[in-house]
Amino acid sequence: MAAEHLEDEQVHSVIAEETSQENEHHDEDNRLKPEFLRAVREALDEEDFERVYDLVEPLHPADIADLFELFDEDQRLDLARAIRDLMGVEVIAELNDWVREALIEGLPADVVADIAEQLDTDDAVAMIEDLDREDQQAVLAELDPEDRAAIEAALAYPDESAGRLMSRDFVAVPESMSVGDLIDFLREQRHLPTDFWEVFIVDAMHKPVGTCALSWILRTPRSIPLSDVMKREQTLIPVMMDQEEVALRFQKYALISAAVVDEAGRLVGQITVDDIVHIIQEEAGEDALLLSGAGDGDINEPILLTVRTRLMWLVINLGTAMIAASVVGLFQGAIARLALLAVLMPIVSGMGGNAGTQTLAVAVRALATNQLTSSNTRRMILREFRIALTNGLALGTLIGTGTAIIFGMPMLGLVIAMAMLINNLVAGLVGILVPVTLDRFDIDPAVSSAVFVTTATDTMGFFSFLGLAVLMGLA
Amino acid sequence: MAAEHLEDEQVHSVIAEETSQENEHHDEDNRLKPEFLRAVREALDEEDFERVYDLVEPLHPADIADLFELFDEDQRLDLARAIRDLMGVEVIAELNDWVREALIEGLPADVVADIAEQLDTDDAVAMIEDLDREDQQAVLAELDPEDRAAIEAALAYPDESAGRLMSRDFVAVPESMSVGDLIDFLREQRHLPTDFWEVFIVDAMHKPVGTCALSWILRTPRSIPLSDVMKREQTLIPVMMDQEEVALRFQKYALISAAVVDEAGRLVGQITVDDIVHIIQEEAGEDALLLSGAGDGDINEPILLTVRTRLMWLVINLGTAMIAASVVGLFQGAIARLALLAVLMPIVSGMGGNAGTQTLAVAVRALATNQLTSSNTRRMILREFRIALTNGLALGTLIGTGTAIIFGMPMLGLVIAMAMLINNLVAGLVGILVPVTLDRFDIDPAVSSAVFVTTATDTMGFFSFLGLAVLMGLA
Known part of the structure; x- marks a missing residue:
């Protein structure tokens, strides 16, 4: 129970507005301010796209996604056009399903494919899984073969299964490595996943034998073998498991990420908690809606x-x-x-x-x-x-x-x-x-x-x- | 979009029952099997405590906590006595509030204090915050001064605030460090938090100036300064923020952990997503209960x-x-x-x-x-x-x-x-x-x-x- 600090000479002190709950763009509940929305709307109406861009540019991608959802449907395409450069993958991934679908359907297939290639498999799948079969095929045709194979494989799993949810980007290494080997391996690799929080240790059949949180690796001398650092007990997620079950496991065992295995027990993907948080929220919140017969109660639904x-x-x-x-x-x-x-x-x-x-x-x-x-x-x-x-x-x-x-x-x-x-x-x-x-x-x-x-x-x-x-x- | 594997000579192949959804102790929904509970109950009734211990010992702490909740109230103290050695901090932390309170009240203050010292601040606070003022004081008196100060400070924050929720165990280092310095520092430190997923970079006033996910550190050469690896934008959580707001930030910005700052903007704690997952679940699930007037609908409530x-x-x-x-x-x-x-x-x-x-x-x-x-x-x-x-x-x-x-x-x-x-x-x-x-x-x-x-x-x-x-x- 001791906080670890190292004091040092003065450096910066930038935080400023971020500490206060209310700021230029957000009210005290972190909702975008009506004044701000009005300003963006006015600029859009006046077709002053430069001003729109300048207003929206400082926002976090999740806030840009919120902005789309708060706008009326007929204004959303105008907004997308005005801030084209800001419509990165993070914004797309954060959009409500219905809002995203409408926007994606308005875009040509090659643009959608470009976005899909930048996304992790799981986000790319989420983006195109709701498209018509025809539109889906058009996008898949534009992808490079490796990405297409990965996305098609994910789409072959049932809706709401671990296979749909998982990312195929993860780090798996053999037990024979030492901590130092692993660090060198990570430093040399170019195609690492955007985010990973643990390293999976696998055998020659690619079956998981243990797991290693990154913090254990960082605090261990280079010479120690991974087999001495790793934890052998881990929660493995079968690829066909329903996402609600997956969410319950994450919650019960306080997981940050987990290995997904196929029927033969081979490691095929990982699921990280940030994708689970949405599911926990949805699954827990849907009771009130289902009990009342309001379906999934999505206010963006047609x-x-x-x-x-x-x-x-x-x-x-x-x-x-x-x-x-x-x-x-x-x-x-x-x-x-x-x-x-x-x-x-x-x-x-x-x-x-x-x-x-x-x-x-x-x-x-x-x-x-x-x-x-x-x-x-x-x-x-x-x-x-x-x-x-x-x-x-x-x-x-x-x-x-x-x-x-x-x-x-x-x-x-x-x-x-x-x-x-x-x-x-x-x-x-x-x-x-x-x-x-x-x-x-x-x-x-x-x-x-x-x-x-x-x-x-x-x-x-x-x-x-x-x-x-x-x-x-x-x- | 490429999975990172290194194949190697055959090692183990242990996973076995963990891959299948159903196993010796769990049904296909990961609930403890009635047969298993019956066996434990029978052993308890026969006062065969050794057998109870052998039955329960293979379980994960979260499952032991479930076992307590599934048992009738009058059997819970018997069970606790029979598996005394297994009643570790993880079990205590996972217990439903009401069940834990009843158990804790049945234990002497010094035993509670022993458990509290092993817990992270946030879990220790959760354990004793619901006790009577008198019992609380008795436990606090048994704690060593440093832990007592930390817990008392946390208890001074309002219920359900970030200050109550945060852990005071985190890693904060100055911007002047290089990646190599940081790794050496982590290897030398003894009192690191149990879990951490990012390192906070602070200035001389202990105000956060940036944050570094552990994966970025692991993949960066030793000589690179932290200031080149860290991200300067980060979501800071004010210490007085309500936990529901905290949960919304974690969800919106897909956070794994976040720095908590006091009114002066100084780093005072961290909140990790595993503590937030419970809150998201509770807050999202309470709508149906509140709308029906069933309070928080806890089935373990008196x-x-x-x-x-x-x-x-x-x-x-x-x-x-x-x-x-x-x-x-x-x-x-x-x-x-x-x-x-x-x-x-x-x-x-x-x-x-x-x-x-x-x-x-x-x-x-x-x-x-x-x-x-x-x-x-x-x-x-x-x-x-x-x-x-x-x-x-x-x-x-x-x-x-x-x-x-x-x-x-x-x-x-x-x-x-x-x-x-x-x-x-x-x-x-x-x-x-x-x-x-x-x-x-x-x-x-x-x-x-x-x-x-x-x-x-x-x-x-x-x-x-x-x-x-x-x-x-x-x-």
Whole structure:
């Protein structure tokens, strides 16, 4: 626990604006300032492309990518034209998929190929994987044979697999090397990957036998053999592994990079954490979107695609709403005699829906992070049951007392209290049993659980409340 | 785009089970197998601690941590006792906060202090920050002065700030060094951090002037000065920055590690991506939980805390449900005359709720990832309005036609179609305006938006449908 410093004579002191959270281009949340965007837009409208260039030039590539996303679609091509020289690979790699696709489709195939050749395999694959087959072929034809082979090989792996994600640029050396040999080798090589954080040690069959973080190499004398420095245990990623699984491994074992191996166990690529961070963010964030039926919720998605995704979900829900309504339909006579029942029934169904959604959100999250497994399912169900019982009793007492007092009908109070308790228990149990069951059948619980849960809480809410009311002779 | 390999004579071929997704201890999703847990539990029940030790010993520390979380609370202390020697710092660091807290509270202060001294500052802080003030003081008193000072300094920063998160162990050297000097320095140093991925270059005031990835150092001849290798632009993290902001910077700029600076711009710590990955996962995943009012949804949280969090949310929702019910109350006369209205009204309100939740989930996500800013708010509102209009027309036509045919009441069909359209528009607009407005006032939209949105869609659903029905003389 000691920081390592070496003080020295005064050198620079440049940091300046970067330390403050707010600066010329960014607000305090690191978002591009509206004033800045307005200035760029005005310059674009006036076709003062030189001014546009001067404004955008100081930005980090990731901020240039943000700028594109914040602009309206029809302004994006103008902007790209104005800052052509700045449209480097880093900007392209950082763009949202939809925004990139639209821009790439607007560019001729040879320009796209030029960009692809500068990118690491994984970024090049990301860039062209969403193009039409025809456009893809046109770009591939422009690539030099080695790059084309690498990209075609990556595209042969399934979407969202480790094979798609990995970079074919990595450093692999034999165990017989010493630290000094390795350093000399690295100094001599020209075609090293842009970034690497560990060196993989392989055998003659090109199977990984160990790994060496660069910091271990740097602190070890030249004469020591790599086999004495390397760690033999390492997390190997099978090339067919789903990216969500890959992300969970990176997180669980705190990996910075990892070796990807083919079916025969041979090293074929590496995955680095910077590519994983996006996936972790996406996979973790998609639960809320999937649960609500908003698809992947990308605000840059073409609007017709968004409408289709959401509408499909809403139509399914319309079906379940009609099932719930048909339960109410059974009690039309009772409602006609005591319209107050229609006033109170949405409270019971709605509160059940809320409680069910809570349990569902927790269960889906725990399943996604491997915290909820078959080994603790029973404990979790019991836990949710106890929570539902407590909350059901509390809410039932509250609404029951209120109803009895406000409407002067103690029996109605008792009925709504009991219905509330029953529906809370239904909500708690369905809220955990549905996602756990779907997961058991390898169906993503985030995608399909909500329909079942709200159907259950709506129908049971109406049925328990109206049924008890009739049973108790209230109407 | 060329992989670097050096073939060599046959060496090992050890990987074996690690390549396959399923192995002795893990199922194909890398979760510990139920059979394995059962074996450990049985050995524990039989007090065969040697067997427990032999079973657990081959596991990775992260898997041992998982094992604790999967066990029931009352078995965890037994397990800890049985595998005392394996309870290393890595296991402690990987444990869920609640599970760790319970375990740590069961251990004497000097044992906790022993563990804390082995940990990096950031992990040590994470371990003791949640302890009672008294327990915390007891542990601090057992630490050696240097470590105590470091941990106390970290605890002085606000919760969830960069200062809490950072490690005080990093490598900082002056610009005057050459690559060779640096390598010699690293080889001589004893107290280097466990992991570091870049070296920070500082001036005499200890302000960062540049940064050097270890791979650049390794591939550069010894004689080259660091000032020629280092990158001068770097993302500096202010010590008071919120961890969510830190995570966004890491993601946006694809950082592996970053320098943390104090108010005067001096280098005081480093943050590495492996600590950020957990935060990205948590922050991205919490939206679904917060939107549902399930708090942080930690399944290891004490149950009474969970009940309190969820109940508070449910009580708030009970209030809004009563507001919506009171709207229905205005139309009791109409419902008594045509009970069919009570059957259909939940469809209108429920579908509005579904559509509102979709828009809300998208807006909350886009705000959290800085994709939705004041620069494109107007475009997003227009986008949501168009989606709501399309979906409202589609759903309205569907339910309107169905109602007209099934019940033979064309006017009732028209009324429900119009109400559906109106409520979809309300849902779309409220679904985006509420989170954007809350965000403008620096209130986390994920926490509080849903109440407003469902209140709006419930009340407007009931009001538009029942109101139109009365207006059209249906009841």
